[in-house]
Each structure stands twice: as C-alpha cells, then as structure tokens.
Amino acid sequence: MKTQFLGALLLILSITSLHAQNLVIKGLVQDDLSKDPLIGAVVVNQKNNNYTVTDAKGNYTLEVDYEDIILIKMLGYTTLSIKAKEVGETISMQQDDYVLNQVIVSASRDAQKREEAPMAITSIGATMLEESKVQSLEQVINKVAGVVMADLGSEQHMMAIRQPMSTKSLFLYMEDGLPIRPTGIFNHNALNEMNMAVAQNIEVIRGPASALYGSEAIGGAINIITKTPSLVPTAKVQLRGDSYGYQRIDAVVEGSTNDGKLGVSVGGYSAKRENGYLDHSDFDKTILSAVLQYQVNESLKLTSNTTYMKYYSDMGSSLDSTSFYDRDFTSLHNFTKREIELWRSTFTVDKVWSENSKTVAKAFFRTNTLGQIPSYRIKNDWGNPAVAKGEVNESSFQSYGGVIQHNQKIPSLKTTIRIGASIDYSPTAFWANYIDVDRDETGRYVGYTETDSVLSDYQTNLLNTGLYAQVEVNPVDRLFITAGVRSDHFKYDYKNNLDENAFSGAPNSINYFNAVTPRIGATYTLLNGLGFYANYSVGFMPPQVSELYRGVKVPTLEPSYYNNAEVGSWYELPKGLGYLELAYYNMNGENEIVSVLQDDGSYENENAGSTNHEGVEAALHFKPIAQLFLRVGGSYAEHTFEQFDTGTEDLSGNTMANAPNWVANMELTYKPKFLKGFRAALEFQKVSEYYMDNQNTKKYEGYHLFNLRFGYQFKGFDTWVNIMNVTDELYATRVSKSAWGENYNLGAPRTFQIGIGYTISKNK
Structure with a gap:
C-alpha cells in the first residue's frame, strides 16, 4: 500500500513538474520607431514550428515551454529570436532596409509583396528616413538607383527618373496614393509641399505608371x-x-x-x-x-x-x-x-x-x-x-x-x-x-x-x-x-x-x-x-x-x-x-x-x-x-x-x-x-x-x-x-x-x- 501511494505521489509530482514547464506568452508586436502595432507578424516556436499571427491590434497568444526559442518574423523587418522565458509584454521590431521582400502599396494601391510587382519600385523605409536626418527630400530620394533629384535650394527641385533633369510634367508626386496637384498645372517644385515630419516611408516607381495613376506618371512616380x-x-x-x-x-x-x-x-x-x-x-x-x-x-x-x-x-x-x-x-x-x-x-x-x-x-x-x-x-x-x-x-x-x-x-x-x-x-x-x-x-x-x-x-x-x-x-x-x-x-x-x-x-x-x-x-x-x-x-x-x-x-x-x-x-x-x-x-x-x-x-x-x-x-x-x-x-x-x-x-x-x-x-x-x-x-x-x-x-x-x-x-x-x-x-x-x-x-x-x-x- 505504501509502495502504491509513493508511486502515485511521484506520478503527481512528475506531472506537476511537466506542467510547470508550460508557459502561455502573449502581448503586443510593434514597430520599434513608430510604435504602430504590426498586423500579420508571425510568432513561431522554433522547437515544434507551432505558430500564431498577430491580430488587427498587433496582439498574439502562444503556448510554449519555458526554455523554447521564439522567432518573430515579418516582411521588411529583422527577425527576432528570444527565449520564451524572456519574452516581455511588448516586442519591438526594427525595419530592415536590406530585406528584399518588403510590402509595397504603390504598385496596386494595396499592400502586396515586392516580388509580386512586375516593375522597378523601391521602398525607402522608416529606418533610412530616420537615420539619414535629411533637411530636404533629395538627400534621401537620391539614394534610389537611377534617380537624380536636383536640389534648387529652399526645398525646391528638379527631377530625373528615366528622363533628363526637367521642369516638364513627366513625374507624378503623390501623398498616400493621391496626386497632390491636378493634371494640367504641374509644378516641378511640388515636393516642397510635403510634410517630411510625418512620412512613414517613400515609394519610388521608375517607369510609366499611368495604367493605375493616370497622366504624368511617365518617367516615374x-x-x-x-x-x-x-x-x-x-x-x-x-x-x-x-x-x-x-x-x-x-x-x-x-x-x-x-x-x-x-x-x-x-x-x-x-x-x-x-x-x-x-x-x-x-x-x-x-x-x-x-x-x-x-x-x-x-x-x-x-x-x-x-x-x-x-x-x-x-x-x-x-x-x-x-x-x-x-x-x-x-x-x-x-x-x-x-x-x-x-x-x-x-x-x-x-x-x-x-x-x-x-x-x-x-x-x-x-x-x-x-x-x-x-x-x-x-x-x-x-x-x-x-x-x-x-x-x-x-x-x-x-x-x-x-x-x-x-x-x-x-x-x-x-x-x-x-x-x-x-x-x-x-x-x-x-x-x-x-x-x-x-x-x-x-x-x-x-x-x-x-x-x-x-x-x-x-x-x-x-x-x-x-x-x-x-x-x-x-x-x-x-x-x-x-x-x-x-x-x-x-x-x-x-x-x-x-x-x-x-x-x-x-x-x-x-x-x-x-x-x-x-x-x-x-x-x-x-x-x-x-x-x-x-x-x-x-x-x-x-x-x-x-x-x-x-x-x-x-x-x-x-x-x-x-x-x-x-x-x-x-x-x-x-x-x-x-x-x-x-x-x-x-x-x-x-x-x-x-x-x-x-x-x-x-x-x-x-x-x-x-x-x-x-x-x-x-x-x-x-x-x-x-x-x-x-x-x-x-x-x-x-x-x-x-x-x-x-x-x-x-x-x-x-x-x-x-x-x-x-x-x-x-x-x-x-x-x-x-x-x-x-x-x-x-x-x-x-x-x-x-x-x-x-x-x-x-x-x-x-x-x-x-x-x-x-x-x-x-x-x-x-x-x-x-x-x-x-x-x-x-x-x-x-x-x-x-x-x-x-x-x-x-x-x-x-x-x-x-x-x-x-x-x-x-x-x-
């Protein structure tokens, strides 16, 4: 009888010990710079590949073991690796301007992977914008291959994208997908009308985009x-x-x-x-x-x-x-x-x-x-x-x-x-x-x-x-x-x-x-x-x-x-x-x-x-x-x-x-x-x-x-x-x-x- 009791006690202690290794982690995944919630970030348990995806508010819940390694992945961000026991309530992810598969919106007016868009398009991310500390936009836009934004002083400019430097209406300037000026009265200085302080990122299309955006999107947008x-x-x-x-x-x-x-x-x-x-x-x-x-x-x-x-x-x-x-x-x-x-x-x-x-x-x-x-x-x-x-x-x-x-x-x-x-x-x-x-x-x-x-x-x-x-x-x-x-x-x-x-x-x-x-x-x-x-x-x-x-x-x-x-x-x-x-x-x-x-x-x-x-x-x-x-x-x-x-x-x-x-x-x-x-x-x-x-x-x-x-x-x-x-x-x-x-x-x-x-x- 004592032997049976001792065995049952050991079994209970063993189960209790196993449950003690289980852990439910939950919290918020956000952008490190903007503090915006990241929707669709994947939180993966590296040991068994169980995963969950952050919801519309950036929140997630995942059951893991105490010593497991957790990976947090999202297109355009550096992948994080954290021990489950060290995961905090908030996980901040850094944008990575060196990742190819970024999410872009200008190619279709909707979010899609860069590799799905058959055009030359570059996304200048928040990290590059924040670290460059530019006084005017040409100091960051000129980082895009094939682009020359000529500084004319006082945030005035000319543009050259697959065209010579020109004052002609060959380029379309937009804010959140909408042209900032109507067709027919183009101004080559129009980007001086933008608010750099609230820019999340800048997307540069090289080549015509008139099939989506209409006129003037010729050399680029x-x-x-x-x-x-x-x-x-x-x-x-x-x-x-x-x-x-x-x-x-x-x-x-x-x-x-x-x-x-x-x-x-x-x-x-x-x-x-x-x-x-x-x-x-x-x-x-x-x-x-x-x-x-x-x-x-x-x-x-x-x-x-x-x-x-x-x-x-x-x-x-x-x-x-x-x-x-x-x-x-x-x-x-x-x-x-x-x-x-x-x-x-x-x-x-x-x-x-x-x-x-x-x-x-x-x-x-x-x-x-x-x-x-x-x-x-x-x-x-x-x-x-x-x-x-x-x-x-x-x-x-x-x-x-x-x-x-x-x-x-x-x-x-x-x-x-x-x-x-x-x-x-x-x-x-x-x-x-x-x-x-x-x-x-x-x-x-x-x-x-x-x-x-x-x-x-x-x-x-x-x-x-x-x-x-x-x-x-x-x-x-x-x-x-x-x-x-x-x-x-x-x-x-x-x-x-x-x-x-x-x-x-x-x-x-x-x-x-x-x-x-x-x-x-x-x-x-x-x-x-x-x-x-x-x-x-x-x-x-x-x-x-x-x-x-x-x-x-x-x-x-x-x-x-x-x-x-x-x-x-x-x-x-x-x-x-x-x-x-x-x-x-x-x-x-x-x-x-x-x-x-x-x-x-x-x-x-x-x-x-x-x-x-x-x-x-x-x-x-x-x-x-x-x-x-x-x-x-x-x-x-x-x-x-x-x-x-x-x-x-x-x-x-x-x-x-x-x-x-x-x-x-x-x-x-x-x-x-x-x-x-x-x-x-x-x-x-x-x-x-x-x-x-x-x-x-x-x-x-x-x-x-x-x-x-x-x-x-x-x-x-x-x-x-x-x-x-x-x-x-x-x-x-x-x-x-x-x-x-x-x-x-x-x-x-x-x-x-x-x-x-x-x-x-x-x-x-």
Whole structure:
C-alpha cells in the first residue's frame, strides 16, 4: 500500500513538474520607431514550428515551454529570436532596409509583396528616413538607383527618373496614393509641399505608371506615405540646424485610446534659412498635418488626413560661368520671390467585406495659391540698359474629387481583380502683370515698379475622370502575371478675361483629351531567391494649361505618349546577407510638344517630337555582418532625340540636355556592437558629365560628393552630426546653356548639420 501511494505521489509530482514547464506568452508586436502595432507578424516556436499571427491590434497568444526559442518574423523587418522565458509584454521590431521582400502599396494601391510587382519600385523605409536626418527630400530620394533629384535650394527641385533633369510634367508626386496637384498645372517644385515630419516611408516607381495613376506618371512616380497614429501615446521633438543659417523644429504627438479604436496624430515642422551660402536665398516654411483614424469595427476603418502649409522663399538668380568658378555667389536679383499657401484634406473609408473582398474610397479637397515675382521672367530692355521688364504672377486652384477601388480575390482561380474610378474637378486661375525693373550700375536688378499692363488673366476649369482595372493571376507557384488598363477623359474649360490683342489673347474655348493606357507584366521567383520580371507599359501626358493658353493662340494639341518595355531581375542573397536588383528599360516618347516656327514668324506648340530613353539600373544591398551595411546603386542611361524639328533647327539624333549617362549613389553604414545606438555612415554620390544644351555644343563635367553621417540613440534621446560635401567640392546641381549664356544652379558647399531629438512614449 505504501509502495502504491509513493508511486502515485511521484506520478503527481512528475506531472506537476511537466506542467510547470508550460508557459502561455502573449502581448503586443510593434514597430520599434513608430510604435504602430504590426498586423500579420508571425510568432513561431522554433522547437515544434507551432505558430500564431498577430491580430488587427498587433496582439498574439502562444503556448510554449519555458526554455523554447521564439522567432518573430515579418516582411521588411529583422527577425527576432528570444527565449520564451524572456519574452516581455511588448516586442519591438526594427525595419530592415536590406530585406528584399518588403510590402509595397504603390504598385496596386494595396499592400502586396515586392516580388509580386512586375516593375522597378523601391521602398525607402522608416529606418533610412530616420537615420539619414535629411533637411530636404533629395538627400534621401537620391539614394534610389537611377534617380537624380536636383536640389534648387529652399526645398525646391528638379527631377530625373528615366528622363533628363526637367521642369516638364513627366513625374507624378503623390501623398498616400493621391496626386497632390491636378493634371494640367504641374509644378516641378511640388515636393516642397510635403510634410517630411510625418512620412512613414517613400515609394519610388521608375517607369510609366499611368495604367493605375493616370497622366504624368511617365518617367516615374513618388508616393509619400503618411504614418498612422501609434497605438501608445508618443511625443517626439527634434531641433536641428546647419552652418549656413538653417534652423528647424519638428514635433509629432500621437496616440490611441485604450481600446485601440481611435487614433490621433498631429505633426509637422517649421524651417527657415537666413544668410545662406547663396545670396538672396532666405526661406521660411511651416507645415502641419493632422491624422484622425477610427476603427468602427473589425471590418470598417475611417481615416482623415489634413495638411496646411505656408511657404516663402527668395528666388535668387542662377550664376553665370564666371561667377560660379570665381565662387562669387552674389545674386543678380534682390526682390524676386515665391510664396505658397495650401490646404489639402483627404477622407478615407476602408471596408473589408470578407477575407477576399475589400473596398477603399477616398474623397479629397485641395486649395493652393502660388504667387511669384520670378527671376527667370526678367529680361533686359536692350534700348535702355538701366531698366528691364519682368512680371508678377499668381496661379491658384481648388480641387474636389475622389478615388474608389475594389479588390476582389478569387482563391479558386488564384486571381485578384482590382477595379477603380477617379474624378478630379479643379477650377484654376492665373494672372500675370508686367513690372518695370530697375538696374544699378553693376547690372543687378534692385527694384521694380508695378504697371497696369496685364499679360494674362484667365480661368480654366479642369475635369479629369478615369476608370481602371488590374488583374493579378498566380497560375502556378511563384509565377505572378499582372495586366491593367486605364481610360482617362479630360475637359479644359477655358475663359479669357482679356481681349484677343493681349499677350495671352486666346479666345474662350473648351478642349477635350482622351487616353487609354495599358500595362502587362509578369514575375517569377525561383526557390533559391532568384527572380525575374518583364513588363510593357504606356504613359501619357496631356498638354499643360500654360502650353495651351499662355501667350499663344489656342493650338491643336494631343496627349504625348511614352511606350516602355523593361526586363529585370533580383537575387536574394543566402543567409539574409542582402539582395541584388537589376533592370533594363527602353522607352519611346511620341507626339511630344514642340514650339515650332510658323511661316509668319510666330511660334506655335505642336505635337512634333519623339525621343528615346534607354538604360540599365542596378542596386546592391549587402549585410556581411550585423554591424555593417553596404548599399550600392547606379545607372547608365542614354536620352536622345529621334525626331525633333522646331522649324529653326533640327535636333534629331542629338543627346538631350541635362542627361548624364552615369549616376551612382553608395553608402557604407557601421553600427558597432560595443556602442549600442551609435551609427556612422559614409555616402558617395556621382553624376557624370552631360550636355548643357540640346544643340550639344558644350558639356558640364558633372560632380562627385562625399557625405558623412554620425548618430547616437540612447533611450529616448537621438543626436546626430552630418557633414555634407566633405571635400567642399564646387559643383552645380544643374547647368544649362542658352543664347543668353550659361546658368549654374549652385550646389551646397561643405555643410555641418547638427541636431538633437527626444521621443517619449508609454513603452519607454
């Protein structure tokens, strides 16, 4: 009896001991930077491969043994390995910009894996944005292979993506998938209207994306994605400045209610520069965004996003060759300027009907006023060298519109269908008056007098409606085929307030434009991480309002079309060492608008041009050890005129101006184990020589720059020092040549940027 009792006691103790090894772990998985909950993160027990997936609030529950090793995985994040007994209530995951299989949204207006999108697209993640500590967007966008964003100062810029550096409407700029300006009134500086302080990530599409987004997405598209409110209360403030009078303060406050249903985020920055390295280059910008998100239930989410900005900048002149090489950075102008005031609001409804069915609807409102005394409009009066002529002008618009897209998965056919529609109604106005400009004895433009001479005064009501559809099929494992088409319809309703004898004397008129743009492509990924893609796509650009109505009689113009074919490949290096991407493209532009000399001596815009754009792009992200990161990106491209006759000269066969063949950007980052939170990075950027003019008479030698970045994070504090243009190279971000001479847009000399920030959240 005693033996039986002792055996039972040992059995009970054994069972109790075994149960003591069981453990139920639960908690929250969140983004380390934003504190946003991560939905769909996989929590795996390494011993038996049992796993669970985080829910809509980032929560999970998993039963494990006390000594088990737990892995937490998610696309775009560094995998974590933690002992079960050491798992806390909150697990923070770091974004990894060296992971290939990131989740992207710009390729389909919905989340999908990068390897499913048959196009050249790069996602600049929150880690790169946060660690670069950029003062303007070109300092991070130029890290993308094949992209040159030319800095024109005061957050102004030109862009070159599969096109020369240009002010033409060849690039689409978006915020959360919506264009920030209506079609027809493109502004090459439009990215200075973005709020960098609340950007979660930036996606850069290279090549036409008109089949999804419509006009102007030709050379490429840039989509800046706003971060959503964090789950926990968080506040961040950053102060920064540089050695040339730049000062800026960033602030973000965000959080959600305890049940996670209501989230609020308010953030922005105020920046200014006084007495910079270039004369007459002061600027002042204040921008603020507010995001309100409400999760009505598990299937319905409402989001509003509102941004207000007020911007002022001096508009100094570019430099001639003598001033540039003598380092005489005196501006010829002391009163030219640019002012912007804008407001834009978006309201989004996300409705999940079922696991396979989802609808997203966005309604938007935009108002924007841009006033200028532009330096580039000032022309000398050759009859009287003491005076010149210029203008003061203002363009404005209001926009009302929306986009709706439905995504339907058909699992039995391994197919996803996306259909959508958009409408944008934008009343616009433009006026310009002559001004008399005074010159001093040195030739500087030092003042002006307003006149009652009106150059332009008109309104144009723009209406753009579009329908699109995209089908994605996964017929066999690892093969994805995508086909899409979009139909756009434009109505330009023009009213001139001046008579036919005015500078802009075009009669009242209504112009219609229509375009159909297809896209088809496929991707295939082998088991060893080697993948391939190919696509054919068409981009289009309707005439701009200024091409139709400013200073001309109304010409007969049609949209310009760009046909693009490309192939590409990627290879995910083994053991998480990084990845390699390659792309080859060939794009032909047809029906391009050219100012052609007429028999009566006047010029008229005509669809008379064609161009060819061909290039190879490559990017390598390499992580040989945990502490060392190498990023290499570059491209070789040729941009040529196939047929381009203006009536006075034939440019056919010439290389296009401002089109460097070679572009490269490389960066080596070191994060030592022995000093956690410290980072150091060395960046190299090269832009090769290019022709200054379309006549191919002279070249600019290009430039190469070195930048150093140091940063240190400790608990909630973050400090940094960036040394830009370490070698103090004299360079120009863009050089052009005309009958009036050479014009150099000065690049920044050696600049020391310093900053300090502090983030406080419930988790810290």
